[in-house]
Amino acid sequence: MNLTGRIGAAIVAGLVLLAVVGPLCISPEQVTYQDLERSFDPPSWAHPMGLDENGRDIFARVVYGARVSLTVGVIVVLVSATIGLLLGLLSGYVGGWLDRFIAGFWFNVFLAFPGILLAIATVAFLGASLTNLIFALCVIGWVGYARLIRAQVLKVREYDFVLAARALGASNVRILFRHILPNAIQPLIVQASLGMAGAILAEASLSFLGLGIPPPTPSWGAMLSDARTHFASGWHMTVFPAAMMTLTVLGFNLLGDGLREWLDPKQRPR
Amino acid sequence: MLTTQPLLQVERLVKHFPVSGGVVKAVDEVSLTLHPGATFGLVGESGCGKTTVGRTILRLIEPSSGRIIFQGRDLLALKPAALRQVRRDMQIVFQDPYASLNPRLRIGDAIAEPLIIHNIGTPRSRRERVAELLRIVGLDPDYATRYPHEFSGGQRQRVGIARALALEPPFIVADEPVSALDVSVQAQIINLLADLREQFRLTYLFISHGLAVVEHFCTEIGVMYLGKLVEVAPTSQLFTQPRHPYTQALLESIPVPDPTCRKGHAPLAGDLPSPLSPPSGCGFHPRCPIAVAECRHCAPPLRDSGDGHQVACWLAR
Numbered sequence: 001m002n003l004t005g006r007i008g009a010a011i012v013a014g015l016v017l018l019a020v021v022g023p024l025c026i027s028p029e030q031v032t033y034q035d036l037e038r039s040f041d042p043p044s045w046a047h048p049m050g051l052d053e054n055g056r057d058i059f060a061r062v063v064y065g066a067r068v069s070l071t072v073g074v075i076v077v078l079v080s081a082t083i084g085l086l087l088g089l090l091s092g093y094v095g096g097w098l099d100r101f102i103a104g105f106w107f108n109v110f111l112a113f114p115g116i117l118l119a120i121a122t123v124a125f126l127g128a129s130l131t132n133l134i135f136a137l138c139v140i141g142w143v144g145y146a147r148l149i150r151a152q153v154l155k156v157r158e159y160d161f162v163l164a165a166r167a168l169g170a171s172n173v174r175i176l177f178r179h180i181l182p183n184a185i186q187p188l189i190v191q192a193s194l195g196m197a198g199a200i201l202a203e204a205s206l207s208f209l210g211l212g213i214p215p216p217t218p219s220w221g222a223m224l225s226d227a228r229t230h231f232a233s234g235w236h237m238t239v240f241p242a243a244m245m246t247l248t249v250l251g252f253n254l255l256g257d258g259l260r261e262w263l264d265p266k267q268r269p270r
Numbered sequence: 271m272l273t274t275q276p277l278l279q280v281e282r283l284v285k286h287f288p289v290s291g292g293v294v295k296a297v298d299e300v301s302l303t304l305h306p307g308a309t310f311g312l313v314g315e316s317g318c319g320k321t322t323v324g325r326t327i328l329r330l331i332e333p334s335s336g337r338i339i340f341q342g343r344d345l346l347a348l349k350p351a352a353l354r355q356v357r358r359d360m361q362i363v364f365q366d367p368y369a370s371l372n373p374r375l376r377i378g379d380a381i382a383e384p385l386i387i388h389n390i391g392t393p394r395s396r397r398e399r400v401a402e403l404l405r406i407v408g409l410d411p412d413y414a415t416r417y418p419h420e421f422s423g424g425q426r427q428r429v430g431i432a433r434a435l436a437l438e439p440p441f442i443v444a445d446e447p448v449s450a451l452d453v454s455v456q457a458q459i460i461n462l463l464a465d466l467r468e469q470f471r472l473t474y475l476f477i478s479h480g481l482a483v484v485e486h487f488c489t490e491i492g493v494m495y496l497g498k499l500v501e502v503a504p505t506s507q508l509f510t511q512p513r514h515p516y517t518q519a520l521l522e523s524i525p526v527p528d529p530t531c532r533k534g535h536a537p538l539a540g541d542l543p544s545p546l547s548p549p550s551g552c553g554f555h556p557r558c559p560i561a562v563a564e565c566r567h568c569a570p571p572l573r574d575s576g577d578g579h580q581v582a583c584w585l586a587r
């Protein structure tokens with residue numbers, strides 16, 4: 001993989017490590033412990049990212065927030081990519097009225113609707129919780145994957161090796177999953193990596209608006225929302241969660257770009 | 271050749287493609303008969319419908335009408351499951367060796383694919399069979415673990431042939447199998463196909479856009495123009511006594527090594543007419559050097575002159 005791709009992979013790896021190992025070193029009590037006398041304390045050796053308005057340790061909350069962000073990202077991407085993959089395969093391969101219904105109708109309905117607005121409406125309707133948040137993001141997330149896979153299938157199905165498989169007597173399922181899918185899935189892997197960044201941002205946006213994970217579970221978006229009113233007295237409340245989010249999104253985007261190049265056989269040295 | 275029951279009989283095969291602005295008659299009432307062991311060369315310019323004929327016979331494209339009798343069975347009456355079984359007995363080799371192999375499958379897996387699909391053998395026996403097939407087509411059995419992009423065009427074409435042979439089909443459609451290859455490699459592949467014909471008693475439908483390639487390989491040749499067969503004859507007869515002006519023009523277009531031997535006829539003028547609006551009467555009349563008024567109004571049928579030589583021309587003697 002190229003250098004930027006490797007940097008992205010390193011950032012993502014570091015983040016995963018933080019989300020997995022961090023909570024083993026920091027107890028949940030430390031996340032919610034309030035030292036109100038020391039509210040807004042700036043970063044120090046004891047509290048590397050300082051304390052927030054309730055005297056809670058921001059570093060501990062950022063670490064636990066990484067867990068929430070990654071969980072949301074991974075589940076949303078897995079679920080929406082799977083749904084998108086199946087619908088895209090079906091739409092592109094079967095064609096005809098099914099394609100007109102899925103791609104011509106459903107894709108456009110979902111694309112025409114502002115995604116984040118739909119997510120807000122979904123969460124507002126169902127109530128704020130981790131599950132509902134993930135559900136809302138999947139509802140808007142699958143279309144991109146489906147469209148991508150459909151376009152890939154339309155391209156790959158015209159190759160002679162697909163016709164050869166049919167001439168050999170292969171079933172549709174075999175043609176689809178052994179011959180078309182492996183040749184169609186690469187961009188999806190790239191898209192999934194970029195989608196992680198998108199899902200994490202979307203989670204933060206919803207949490208910022210108060211539609212994310214309810215307190216006291218720490219989320220970067222909710223932390224930023226809290227920090228908004230205290231920017232003058234506690235700059236570190238804004239800077240550290242925002243920096244983590246930026247780093248995370250950057251990491252996944254770099255990884256996605258690196259994967260795009262790395263997975264293209266024509267650009268890979270053999 | 272003994273007159274046995276034909277392996278393949280195609281009767282009045284028609285394939286129309288609806289397009290915006292009309293209908294393309296890609297294949298227009300094509301009939302042909304292949305006896306076991308024969309190699310039928312189907313020749314014509316790009317776009318004349320020869321590839322569509324080959325693919326329609328294998329039912330990779332559904333014909334608009336006609337009958338295809340293969341080994342005594344009407345292919346068009348077969349249900350999908352039965353058709354998949356018949357596919358064991360008829361295979362295809364494609365023109366483009368770069369597009370006809372799945373880039374994500376090792377070639378050993380590509381060749382084993384038909385065996386897996388039809389549930390033949392164990393993984394071990396399939397590996398042995400793949401090695402045998404690679405040897406048959408002149409490749410090192412150790413290549414089985416390599417990917418298609420590691421091979422040259424000629425080698426890939428050999429892999430494609432091995433894949434087609436895996437089920438030991440009696441009939442193979444070779445769809446311009448050498449036209450994408452270097453001239454030096456073309457001869458090797460043709461020789462391989464000829465060897466395999468002897469070894470496995472294969473019957474070929476050999477599709478080609480030029481007559482030069484088919485002369486020494488085919489037993490019988492059909493010349494197509496605008497979706498129709500215009501002349502069908504045993505190879506030697508077609509080359510010595512071509513009766514259709516189009517066939518004559520094609521023969522004259524074959525490059526001759528000795529410039530003093532050039533026959534002096536003008537090359538065929540003009541392009542293949544648009545299949546969307548074919549000419550009235552005989553489809554060839556706008557380019558025909560000997561066309562008469564009748565040719566413009568009335569399409570000549572393909573008539574047998576009694577010696578197995580069929581031609582569709584009002585003026586053919």
